[in-house]
Amino acid sequence: MGNKNSVPISRGKSTDSNDSLTKEPQAPESASMYGEYYSIKILNKGSSSQTILARKPNDTRLYTLKVIPNEHRERNLNEASILRDLLGIPNITQYVDHFDTDQNLIIVCEYCKGIDLFDYICDHGRVPESDAKYIFKQLCTAMAAVHKKGIIHRDLKPENIIIDDDTQVTIIDWGLSFYPDRTEERASCGSPNYASPEIITSGCSYNGPEVDVWGLGCVLYTMLTANMPFNEEYIPALFDMIRQCQVVYPEGIHEEAVDLLKQIFVRENRVSLEEILGGQWLNPAEGWYSSGSTNNI
Ligand SMILES: Nc1ncnc2c1ncn2[C@@H]1O[C@H](COP(=O)(O)OP(=O)(O)O)[C@@H](O)[C@H]1O
Numbered sequence: 337m338g339n340k341n342s343v344p345i346s347r348g349k350s351t352d353s354n355d356s357l358t359k360e361p362q363a364p365e366s367a368s369m370y371g372e373y374y375s376i377k378i379l380n381k382g383s384s385s386q387t388i389l390a391r392k393p394n395d396t397r398l399y400t401l402k403v404i405p406n407e408h409r410e411r412n413l414n415e416a417s418i419l420r421d422l423l424g425i426p427n428i429t430q431y432v433d434h435f436d437t438d439q440n441l442i443i444v445c446e447y448c449k450g451i452d453l454f455d456y457i458c459d460h461g462r463v464p465e466s467d468a469k470y471i472f473k474q475l476c477t478a479m480a481a482v483h484k485k486g487i488i489h490r491d492l493k494p495e496n497i498i499i500d501d502d503t504q505v506t507i508i509d510w511g512l513s514f515y516p517d518r519t520e521e522r523a524s525c526g527s528p529n530y531a532s533p534e535i536i537t538s539g540c541s542y543n544g545p546e547v548d549v550w551g552l553g554c555v556l557y558t559m560l561t562a563n564m565p566f567n568e569e570y571i572p573a574l575f576d577m578i579r580q581c582q583v584v585y586p587e588g589i590h591e592e593a594v595d596l597l598k599q600i601f602v603r604e605n606r607v608s609l610e611e612i613l614g615g616q617w618l619n620p621a622e623g624w625y626s627s628g629s630t631n632n633i
C-alpha cells in the first residue's frame with residue numbers, strides 16, 4: 337500500500353494500548369490545558385490542525401480535541417456545526433463541544449478506541465471478505481443516514497475510519513464535509529488517490545452523494561486488496577487513471593465484489609448507496625458471517 341503523509345507504512349499498533357493512561361482523574365502539572373480539558377498526548381499533527389487525546393478532571397472518559405489555529409477558524413466552524421447535526425448517527429464520531437481559546441478553535445469529540453483502517457490494513461494485510469462486508473455495510477448504512485441529512489463527507493478514506501476490537505467502525509474527520517443544497521461551492525478537495533473523476537475535473541459539478549460512493553469504493557478496494565485502486569505518484573498520470581476509471585482487479589477478489597466495484601468506479605450512473613445496501617454482494621443468498629472480532633488491534 338502507499339504511505340500516509342509520507343509516514344512509513346507500519347506505524348505500529350493501536351493508538352490506545354493506553355493502560356499507561358490509567359484512570360488518573362486530575363491533570364498532571366505539566367499537562368497543557370484547553371479550557372477544562374488537559375492534554376494526554378498528541379495523536380496527529382496535520383497541516384492546519386493538531387488532534388490531541390484529552391481528559392477532564394474528575395471524568396474518566398477520553399476525548400479528542402481538534403486544535404485549529406484561528407486563521408482556519410471559519411472553515412472548521414463548519415465542521416463543528418456539521419458534527420452537531422450528525423449527533424446520534426451510529427458509526428459517526430460523536431461531537432461533544434466546541435470553544436475558542438486565545439489562539440485556537442477547539443472541537444471536542446468522543447475518543448474512539450482502536451486504530452485507523454489504513455494502519456490496520458498495513459499491519460494485517462487484506463481484510464477477509466466477510467469482515468470487509470461487515471465493515472462496508474456499517475459504512476454504507478452510516479453514510480446513507482448522513483446523506484439523508486443533506487451532508488456529504490468528501491474525504492472518505494481508510495485514514496478517516498477508526499476500527500475497534502469488535503470490528504465496529506467510526507467515520508471521523510468531517511473537515512471537508514458540506515451541505516450541497518446550501519452552497520454553490522464545489523471544491524476540488526480531499527486526497528488525490530481517493531478523489532472521484534468529477535471532483536478532479538475543473539468546472540465539473542457534482543451533487544454530492546456520488547462522491548462519497550466513490551470514496552467508499554476506494555475504501556472497499558483497499559480492504560480487499562491491501563492496495564489503493566488508483567496509485568501513481570505523478571499526479572497528472574494519477575488523475576488520468578481516475579478519469580478513465582482504470583482499475584486493476586488482482587486475483588483473489590470474488591467476482592461479486594468486483595462487479596460491485598465496477599458499478600462504483602464509473603463516471604456516469606454510479607450505483608447509489610441504497611442500491612449497494614440492497615444489492616447482491618451485501619445480501620448473498622447463502623448469507624455471510626463475520627467473526628465480528630479483528631483481534632490484535
Ligand atoms: N474521535 C477520534 N477518536 C480516535 N482518534 C481520532 C479521533 N479523531 C481523530 N483521531 C485521530 O487523529 C487523526 C487526525 O484526525 P482528523 O480529524 O482525521 O484530522 P486531519 O484533518 O488532520 O486528518 C486521525 O487520523 C485519528 O488517528
Ligand SMILES: [Mg+2]
Nearest residue numbers: 495496508509
Ligand atoms: Mg484525517
